[in-house]
Amino acid sequence: MLTRIVTGLALIVLSGLYWLQADAIPQSPMSGSVGADGLPKLLALVLCGLSLIFVVQSILVRQPLAAPGIPEDDQDEDDAAFTRRGHVLAGALLAISIVYSVILPYAGYTVAMGFLLLAVGVFYHRRMSAGIATFAILGAVVFHLIFITLLGVRMPEGIWPNVLAFLHAHTA
Amino acid sequence: MTNLYYIWEGLTSLPILLAAMAGVLWGMCGGALPGISTAIAMSLVLPFTYGMDPSAALVLLGAIYIGSEYGGSIPAILIRTPASGSSAATVVDGYAMQRQGRGGEALGLSLVGGTIGGFVGLLLLSLLTQQLSKVALWFTPPAYFALGILGISVIASLSERNVIRGLIAGVLGLMVATIGTDPVSGVMRFTFGYPELMGGVPVIIVMMGVFAVTELMIQARERDYSEDVTERSTRLKLPSLKKLWSLRVPQIIAIVFGTIEGLTPGGGGSIAAFMSYNEAKRWSKEPEKFGKGSEEGVIAPETANNVVALTALIPTLSFGIPGTATAAILLAALLIHGLHPGPNLFTSHPEVVYQLFSGLFLANLGMFVFGLIILSPIIWLVNRPRAYLRAGIFGLIFSGIYSVNGSEFDLYLVMAIGVVGYLLRSLRFPFLPFVLAVVLGYMIEANYRRSLLITNGDHIVFLQNPISVCLLALSALFIVLPLYRQFRQRRRSSQAAHPQQP
Structure with a gap:
């Protein structure tokens, strides 16, 4: 009440x-x-x-x-999720999303996506594994192919073009 | 006779066939991808239609529309993430069925319901385009305003034990809809200095936030549970004819509401789906099953969606008034090809109109066939380990959101809306009224203001228009009846708990 x-x-x-x-x-x-x-x-x-x-x-x-015959007010199956522990875990996922959004303009879409897939994968898997790491790398490549190559969406490139230009200028 | 020739020509033309198949496939994939709404799926293809034959171009876009309406229900059922507003109503029972291991059954109902709805809608489109489009002309700003209010009232009344909470959620949604430029004067409101909010909070962001982000936040608790190793229904299960016959009432309801909403500009698939869901529940012999995996709760909105996808083209083709945002893209394609909607379209370019009908027929057939083929791999996908699946969904959501406007601000916005949705859910407020209010907010305010401009601020204008009066009276009924029932139930239970002494 x-x-x-x-x-x-x-x-x-x-x-x-x-x-x-x-x-x-x-x-x-x-x-x-x-x-x-x-x-x-x-x-x-x-x-x-x-x-x-x-x-x-x-x-x-x-x-x-x-x-x-009168059901209790508003009881639903989601109740288990709304415990203190549930709120903490939800906050952790939100934090991963915020980190992704923060690093996106600097790391670029593909690298940031790799991070997101890895972080969420580790969050649910509860530990790092070779499978999760492989999934994150392959997943980032697949997302790159779908959204950038196939759909032509202009995703952030990050610092990489500048880094490459810098390296190119100093190696030439 | 000439019209029959055009229809036959459309059915047998290779470019029309290819456009219909490609459109429906892309529509299903685009519709199923969270963040790629029907409008985005159509607009991405729009530039490619410039060089195409007008009939094939329109068929391509129309087929995307049809495919996307169905495709949107796939993530709605499997991962509780409706890709469009019109599939939002499917989430409730579709996802409940999925959680019970009946995801394949829900998808089968959705596919068959959508196909039936599509064919009925097409029949209505071909029969009514010239005749019944007059209805759309009767709608004036007060009627549009009343239509929006009716939509929210219907949804608020869905949660019968919770009408006040439903109404509060609806008002909160309308508040979100007021963010951005005022529809009449262009004054900035509630933007807090962020230029990204000038255009308001995009509906797709709200839906992705409330449905997808909120759901993922809630599902975070699953991390502590052991993985469910039992494979859920991995095969698409089409309903038997007997089952379909037993579900005839929700389908008829969906066809009626889908037709009305399709004919009504601004109505759209969302209202039709929600109203059909609500009425199917009201007329059901087992209303208590709604929200807990009711088959009627899946087939009603899915049939209504696809009826609207076709009937929304009636005012578009007849008067150039697009019933939905997606119909507006089709209207743009018409204009690109130098075709002007209206009665003249039927006399000057009948081949385009009738070949469009033929192409949409093929698209409906294609939707059923492709639905059978590509659904099973998607169901397989849902049964993969939770860590991979959840990570993939996160990737899709954030990629889709960014691709809407190419803005990083949208990522933060979707998270903020997700938190609002999480709060609503944790405090047990129904979130559907919130979403629908955001969808209808602009229409409600714009028409409210326009109506009052006519009478210089006198609200009597809403009682002078017969359509507006009827719709507002219906809205009041939808709110008052559940409240009355609630009051009566409480009184009864109070009497049962404290029987009067003789």
């Missing part, structure tokens, strides 16, 4: 912050009678109202109804 009340209160705060941001939207003579802040302010009010109802509901329904 406490989580629900805290969630409801957080949503009320969010609606307040959103209203303040909407209020700061500059007015334009082309905006018409409603203005660019019209719908956002309406949404802030609706969210505030719904969140209040949510909080009141949470207080009134103090415990899950256990009458026959």
